[in-house]
Amino acid sequence: QKEVEQDPGPLSVPEGAIVSLNCTYSNSAFQYFMWYRQYSRKGPELLMYTYSSGNKEDGRFTAQVDKSSKYISLFIRDSQPSDSATYLCAMSFGYGANSKLTFGKGITLSVRP
């Protein structure tokens, strides 16, 4: 079993839709949960992060962590064509510059105008 599993894609939605992206993980020691966004031909960039369980909101984006179910989600409200990208969940055990990130495979989202 992979440490981090991400829903397979691709995913295509119309502009304005609510998007739900999900990951599950197997190691309960993960404490930091992140979402990275990767545009075509670019490196991933950090979108949001959450520590432990709970929700975090940033504009149209909401990150949710349920540690009891080992399940994390990213919700995008009022999706825009500019949100079209690959979204990767990532997790780490500790914190600081010496903690490695474990990524999901990523899901490619396409938002149709």
Place this chain on the structure above:
Amino acid sequence: DSGVTQTPKHLITATGQRVTLRCSPRSGDLSVYWYQQSLDQGLQFLIQYYNGEERAKGNILERFSAQQFPDLHSELNLSSLELGDSALYFCATARAAQGVTEAFFGQGTRLTVV
């Protein structure tokens, strides 16, 4: 622009050859991670260096090696290349930021082995 520089951007080489990929971190970032990204495997962690020392190792093949130099730049060496090594190779660098490892990625090196 993340501030992390990877060179070269593209590399085409033959099977059996050896290549070196280079990563220059953002100023002040002590940690360097190397990742391999392919369509079927996603982003796979290879190895991490922190301030010159190897800190964590992932599924890195014995044909691959890396090092981080005193000026904190890093190199990933890939030898005896096989067709299956064709992939995007990313480096990411990080510093502690509010308890979260915010890794900044370079634009990647696209390696094609023919």
